[in-house]
Amino acid sequence: MTTRNVTRIIRSHASKDGDGVKINRVHGFNDAKFSPFLLIDELKSENPDDYIGGFPPHPHRGIETLTYMLTGHFQHRDHMGNVGELKTGGAQWMSAGKGVIHSEMPIMSEGGLHGFQIWINLPAAKKMNPAQYHDFQTEEINEYGTDKNLLRVISGNLTESGHALTGPLQKTGVEAVVADWRAVEKETRTLNVSERYQVNLFVYRGDIDVEGTLVPQGHFAQLSAGETISLTAQKEAGVLILAGEPINEPVVHYGPFVMNTMEEINQAMRDYENGVLTD
Template sequence: MHKSFELQPGARPLVRGVGSQASADGAGVRIQRVAGFDSPDFSPFLMLDEIRSENADDYIAGFPPHPHRGIETLTYMLNGEFEHQDHLGNRGAVASGGAQWMRAGRGIIHSEMPSQAPGGMHGFQLWINMAAANKMDKPSWRDIQSTEIPELALDGGEGASEGSLIRLIAGEWTIGGEEKHAPLTDAAAEAAVADIRLGAGAEVLMPLPETHSVLVYVYSGALVTERGTIGRGNMLLYGAGESLQLRAHTEGAGLLCLHGLPLREPVAHYGPFVMNSREEIEQALRDYNNGTLTD
């Protein structure tokens, strides 16, 4: 019998869960998507796509050249490889365990093409909103290889299983009472991203900034919460508090944990462009059609 879940003092309550939806993007890449463009609870995050397939036909066509303005993207691979190219001349590949970050700012045109690696493809792309004051900043990009990402043991205390760990991809975290920095620390809105893997029945309590939104995506196994057991493919949104309490079910859990500063600004979204007004979206479309998006 699994013991009941009791929320610790100061821990953030689970407000709601949002299930991912089957979709397709790029040149027909099959994905599971969680979109939060219209939800203040998601801010500063906008959308998470999960690519998960052992069938190359589901993803091999990739994402041919396309534009963006007003956002940042963070791609993280559990398995497989993607290569990035953009109009600035940047080119680089990221393989299993690595990440790529891109700031579109004023405008970037890029492609993301997968390799047909053994074992299929399993990865994520997160869209992060940029503050209105920064949406027209100069674009930039970087690779973060797997060897650059700190991988730390998590002390889950009583009842925790061996093998629980956290991989710090972006932002700042407090682990074991110590401040830890991920390799990417200049993401918009203080956005922080970590891959957490909990052993069977493991429980952790992690301090997080009280001013930040907190979201957790379950990509494997299941979490036990005060609202019941929640399996993979679900994004969980948490309320106010000073810490995040996570407990894996008997099969363990793989999670993407996100926290960031809510922007509290209007969001206007059309395809690859995210701005603050319909007029700015129309301007982005004119700039792209006129060939001046990246000027």
């Protein structure tokens, strides 16, 4: 089997979104090697002033979002009437499709927050599908291994030593794996994903070794083609594994909208301004 190697390492950069929420971001709207993913935002702070403003009501079209909380408590509300509690260890998935208006606001007013929001592109044929939403509490997310070497699979399917590892989120707009690997120093993990998938990693704690290449905390690594991923924790580590089938279509991005042409972006803005984005 061919083992995937690191082809590029990208450092996350500080930014703000929502009502002044501090984040660290990596995006690849114009990078085909990111596909089917578009960006990952890491929300991490011990200071409530950095997150208390949350993300008041705002629109999306043409994407899916997967939000995953290591520590903290946010509440999701949307125009469809969904109210979801995103608590420590849980996740929530939303397919904006043709249009969604939602908010993500902190329930907590003190203490540490650490979580992620991942944008996943939708193929053109599904960008105007009806919006969908589902949340997964921590006990619904499948775990494999021990506290010293734990893999939590949120979305999709992969294998290890011939055994299937699956996440509760399966019916998405594009085939995608999102998993969280946590390990103490010197622990290793060898995983297999489809050769059709592109694989990216985001290291949120410690450092990891990928076939002789060190990927430090706060960095995003793109991997080569292959069948196998081999990871070693250089110190206590936490890594998000993002793998999926690439979408070989044009990407045009403006704010919360991701479509295939600028005319489609302009239409999304007109629809939002006219109050018909979600119709």
